[in-house]
Amino acid sequence: MGSQKRKLLIIGPYPPPFGGVSVHIKRLITLLSANFEIIKxxxxxxxxxxxxxxxSFNFLTYFKLVSKSNIIHIHSGHYLLRLLHFCTAKILNKKMIITVHAYEEKGKTFIEKYIDLFIFKQTGLVILVSEEISQKFNLKNFLIKNAFLPPNLQEEEPLQLTINNWLQDKKDKGYFICCSNASRLDIxxxxxxxxxxxxxxxxxxxxxxNIKIAFVFIVSDTTGRLSVKLYEDLIQKYNLGNLFxxxxxxxxxxxxxxxxDIILRATNTDGDALTVREGLxxxxxxxxxxxxxxPAGTYIFKNRDLNSLMKVINEVDSDLKNNSGILTTATDLPQFNASNYKDFYLNYVYN
Known part of the structure; x- marks a missing residue:
């Protein structure tokens, strides 16, 4: 492979804010930085x-960064961004990987779908994070690989005192903690x-x-299309300030x-959710x-069906009270070998 590191350009959202894609990119860079010179x-x-x-719309810098890279890895979620990076990489004759973290067909025009399909078919390798996404495209140059990379727990930032105190107060009062998150509130x-x-x-x-579960919901970015205040008002209307x-x-x-104690993923569309795999x-x-x-081990409820969700919450509440359905010791935790992920990149990029 030679002594000189190859230059890997990774394009996509970097944290903050923290979302599934940005966290994946952050951990991917940590995993690969010893073997590649990472450009961002x-x-x-x-x-x-x-x-x-x-x-910043500084396209001169953009072209310079693409030009000096050996391989371009695109994590963009919007078809126009993918098209920009694809065309630039093609003009500069760069090797490309595209990772598709999610793909919702509803609402997309024929032109958008055509452009995406054209880009995917003309790219060296397309990584799809789930089998469901693969079924939406007739591709030969794809690989199904979930986006989960294990966190380095020692490097994670501790929770703020306000959240810690709230959590401890609820635990002291006998509540189980249920948490969920959104990169931003969208439709x-x-x-x-x-x-x-x-x-x-x-x-x-x-x-x-009288089910003793307290909820924490994290919204990383408040610039989404839905107003956070609407939800704050709803929490106040239901008098849930002390429980949500x-x-x-x-x-x-x-x-x-x-x-x-509980991780809740209530999305109405998804790829291979990092939140779910981190919880497991x-x-x-x-x-x-x-x-x-x-993934195996997940409790499933019917999308947007409150009765179905409450049925599962009742079951989970019972499991928690009986200390069943949950892994409690370090030796029980699922094992994940990140070296397989690294080997894939090394083999693909250097061959």
Missing amino acids: IDESPHLKPTLFNLR CNNEDLYGLDICIEAAKLCKEK FLHKFSISFISLVKQA FLGKIVIASDVVKR
């Missing part, structure tokens, strides 16, 4: 002083994509039925998962909607 182009809505962001199929609304409704019913903690800033979600990795009970195939 950020697509996050939050500009960072030490990181080039595409939103899909004219519904709340991340299901914050159904989480609040579930918290209301838990209170009415809505946090509006980016935090290390894995640090919250460590302290939680840390031995937590995980509840998720049935919009895609979920």
Whole structure:
């Protein structure tokens, strides 16, 4: 392979804010930095002083970064961004990988779908994070590889004192902690994509039925199409202020998962959710909607169906009280060998 590291350009959203894609990119860079010289182009809505962001519209710098790279790895979620990077890489004769973290066909025009399909077929390798996504395209140059990379728990930022104190107060009062998150509050199929609304409704019913579960929901970025205030008003209307903690800033979600009992993924569309796999990795009970195939061990409820969700919550509450359905010791935790992920990159890039 030679002594000189090859230059790997990774394009996509970098944290903060923390979302599934940005966290994957962060961990991927940590995994590969010993073997590659990593070059970064950020697509996050939050500009960072030490990181080039595409939103600066400095296309001279953009072309320079692409030009000096040996391989381009595109994590962009929007078809126009993928098209820009694809065309630039083709013009400069660069090897390419595209990772598709999620793909919702509803609402996409024929032109958007055609452009995406054309790009995917003309790219060296397309990584799809789930089998469901692979079924949407007739591709030969693809690989199904879930996006989960294990966190380095020692490097994760600790939770803020306010959240820690709230969690401890609830635990002292005998509550189980259920946590969920959204990179930002958006709409899909004219519904709340991340299901914050159904989480609040579930918290209301838990209170009415005296099910001792307290909810924490993290919104990393408040620039989404749905107003956070609408949900704050709903929490106040239901008098859930003491049982539903809505946090509006980016935090290390894995640090919250460590302290939680239940991880809830109530999205109405999904790829291969990092939230779900992190919960399972840390031995937590995980509840998720049935919009895609979920990993083994996940409790499933019918998408957007509050009755179905409450049925699962009742079951989980019983399991927790009986100390069943949850992994409790370090030796029980699922094992994950990240070296396989690294070997894939080394073999593909250097061959």
